[in-house]
Amino acid sequence: MGTENLTETLAGTVAVLFDFDGPLCDVFAGRPAPEVARELALLAASTDPALSAKLSETDDPLEVLRLTHATNPELGLRMEEALTAAEVEAVAVAGELPWGRSLPWKRCARLAGRSPW
Template identity: 65%
Template sequence: MGTDTVARTLAQASAILFDFDGPLCDVFAGLPAPQVARQLAQLAAPPDSVLSAKLADTDDPLEVLRLTHATDTALGLQIEQALTAAEIEAVAVAGDPTPGAVAALEAAQTAGRRVAVVSNNSSDCVHAFLARHSLTKHVHEVVGRPLHRPDLMKPDPHSLIRAADQLGTATTQCVLIGDSVTDIEAAHAAGSTAIGYANKPHKLRAFADARAEAITEHMQTIADAMQAPRSR
């Protein structure tokens, strides 16, 4: 799908929701996700536990949180705190924003769109990254991982519904830009549209199969498309 399709999708929305990890930032570029996942797994359970065996099968810190919380709520809260701390550490060494991300945020602001970041990462790490790169002024709301409720992370539509409410608009007037199938699923569950950011080649087919309204391989395309006249 080209710029025209992206532009048509954006033209229908009064609010632009950006997923964080991928579209705006490579969160674990400097502090690798598998390393964080291993550290959380070691904190979560002794080596011979059933939970430890489950955790050994994932290198995703968010999945460690999901599994731990589902097994033991109190332990899940401990892992949640540790994950948030690791995310804040990670975004401090993550490097620059995703190429084209700043231009996309600026274009959304210039076009008069309401903007929110909707992430499964903690709101604390999102705020830290935005502040570090002087991007806070481009974002009206940040909706991060639901506190103490990892079960409400995307693909659950909870965060999109909350973002729309905070932006003062309907979910049907929102478009989510995300780099995972769960983003597409969450957007559709909320009644929103979705643009898949295919930062890896295999995601092109995955997003098409998930029926994303538009797909782009470059965040700069979002900025360019935002400059197209809005349909009335």
């Protein structure tokens, strides 16, 4: 899609949502995902010790969440809340990616009269 088409598309919008992790910034740059996974695994295992071995095998917070939900749905809901809180903390210290300020969508958003932030 060319810049002109993207500008036209954006001109007819009220809001545009982007996934921050990857296109705009490295969400877990200041709070690494493996660290968050360990914290979640320890929290889950403190409530359900049977999960300890299974959760120690991953360094992915989403996998910790998935495994916890599959084993103990009620605990999975608490892990979801804990992961959301960790993501909010991570976003506060996330690092902008080098290309974040020069992405074409940002120029198109400005041309369409939209604020990219």
